[in-house]
Amino acid sequence: MTKNFKEFPYDDKTTHILLPERFETIEKPVTAIVIGAGRRGYVYGQFASQYPQQFDIIGVAEPNPIRNQRYATTHKIPAENCFLNWEDVFTRPRFADAVIIASPDRLHVGPCLAALKAGYHVLLEKPIAPSEEECRQILEASHASGKIVAVCHVLRYAPYFRKLRSLIRSGAIGELISIQHLEPIEHVHMTHSYVRGNWKNSTTTTPIILAKASHDLDILRWLVGKPCTAVHAFGGLRWFRQENAPEGSTHRCTDGCKVEEECPYSAIKIYHKLRERTYVFDLPEDKDAQGDYIMEQLRTTDYGRCVYRMDNDQPDHYVANLQFEGGVTASFSLQAFTSYEGRRTRVMGSHGDIVGDMTEMVITSFQNGKKEKWAETTDLHGGGDFRLMADFVMAVHANDPNMLTSTLEASIESHLMGFAAEKSRKEGIVVPVQC
Template sequence: MNRRTLIKNLSLSLGAAVIRTDSMARVEDNVFAYGLPVNPLHKPLDKPVTAITLGAGNRGNVYGNFAAKHPDLLKIVGVAEPIPLRNERYATKHQVPAANRFDTWERVFERPKFADAIIITTPDALHYAPCMKALAMGYDILLEKPIAPTEKECRDILALAKKTGRIVAVCHVLRYAPYFVKMKELIAQGAIGDVISVQHLEPIEHLHMAHSYVRGNWHNSKATTPIILAKSCHDLDIIKWVINKPAKQISAMGDLKWFRKENAPAGSTARCTDGCAIERTCPYSAIRSYYDKRQRLSVFDLPDDKTKHAEVIMEKLKTTNYGRCVYRMENDQPDHYITNIRFADNITASFSMEAFTSYAGRRTRIMGSMGDMVGDMKELVITDFRTDKQVKLVPQAEDVEGYKNSGHGGGDWLLARDFAQAVAQQNPKLLTSTIDESIESHIMGFMAEESRKKDKVMSITI
């Protein structure tokens, strides 16, 4: 076989794009499984990057688990967490000495700088202050999204990051997922010609909505952040990143339609445990979700002794918001939200965030002048109008240990890997989600919320 024939057999054409298939696994005709190649800028580290985690909840453990799995890259040397059980478990897992365990984030900064980086996975309203303090003290930062609850605070962090020269990586983890990386790459190569428009859907899934945005920590936008930022700044960001054009205008509609007091069924009670007449048939029954099916229990901080779980769960349902009727909460987050965006070159995008679905997992359709793409994060199907050929690409990545099917397509740990390399090499170019790259989609979110409330089209100025 000559070299030209070999190259042809190891590649496939999609419009102007040529995809090398020698690193892909052929699943069947025109179906290929792939992962991301090793970043050529990565280097063996002489020692791991050291980090202090502020907030040992779900997201803190996502990055903590990466450190536990890859101790040559990242080492957790401190933790701040006010809930004793979480503090103890995190410190034990990472062998954090007693002197480096704190009950509040403020106490971390009473000490001279004792690590390379700070991982900020505190609640949304507690991102700004610790980030500003960490920057002032010379730490590099891995900052969970959203950056901060207000546009001014986001811009303040950006300004201080530039002034201090520190690295601030925003956890826009979808930018690191092989699925979206390949989507962006193909668009840039012209696989579907010029992009004309985008449709993007985030189905939250009805029980996830009830858990996080009706009963849970993000149920009140004034105490945390609006749902367009708390849940969907990922989506605004990935649309903008894939298109790679600045946003010019945005408009939004949506409200809280269903989870309201006037929709409470007859016979329902303040809590699912109060003898509610329709509890057994209610799709949002806390007893069925948490007690019967044992779903989404990480927020309950259950003891290690599993024989006590039933008792603890039932007590939580009787005493916390997680046992309250979804129709009788102080929630104000919209349960359906539509955003329309005009980008440069008159590319349009529509984004829909929907609570009432039986499924989760982002769906995207990209319409181009010479083809289209349709995907659901599990597969990406590209059709070339010029040849009528269709190719299906199946992304593969190591997902978060302990949080399988995280919904981020493996992006969490790929971000953590790049962050460790960026800090070790002091090279922010290893990251695609530094704060100066990520702030535009936050501005889009703030403008969308203003548009929704004022019923007007907003111009976007970065």
């Protein structure tokens, strides 16, 4: 039943992930159509390959012919269920239980509304939509349809954050007073996704506070357990700008750039030498051909362009202060310039504190000074990706949205917090959040 993860081109490491016993007892697979067979689409496909008795992908919509064909082959999808565009899926009457929307940020609203209208349950990648109005439109449509809409706020399903929340709820550190939360993007990841890559421009995708940090705002809201009432944010694009281009640098790293060798963002180094993040190129199977193929991509796509000469606008440093009902506060920091990834959280309570980094946390009691350590090593968003999928499959199977924690209703608040943060950052004012 278990397939080898090696066939999956993006993450070939995983660890044992315990899923609920109830999941294992599902006798007939929930069926789904995947819209967008990119990186996230593959993660959900990986889940289907691991748990074929519970979950079956029977349709795909993907304009990239290589991805479309690879996905169809891996999941044995019949030709009549392979589409080049999400709209084509809905020209047919409903033929699966659910639709998974893993298309680019600006292509969530259309497929989500169409899927609900056609009677599908929906697993919707975050961010829900680029504007508050569209988020509310989706919420209304989900109410009218009575179907499940789960948002991929996968961190809610990660054991680390679940543990953190249950400790806070149990009073292990007394009353919750404040949280300090850091999302270190890591400098190369920043350039790959938010300077050169798909999310480089907020006007064609979504602002980074949603594209990268809707998870963090959602987790803060979830940990505090009360609505956010106001936000105050600062930040901007400080470094990846034309005026910071080093002397001797060129439009592309392949154009004979004089500082290519010493530049931490050299595309030749990242993609060709180190072969990092090459999944974006859909590499040919033939390993001997891959090197030349990557160099050609660097000469022709945005991934080979100089990070100082892009049409990017996403902030590379962003701080937000949040106030919650009852007076709990949180400070959130989203930072490009780190040598490491992995969220760091400090929770301050009246009788103790918790310091954690997604792999372990230390709980200290102020009463007796005792320290307790909790640790777990998982991947795929701290084990959240597969647990979300298991909960979604169980919820669809039982037609019961209460089996999920990241329903649309629960997830939408983080987006309102994100829109408020953007308004605050741009206008220099404290912005109230009305949920």
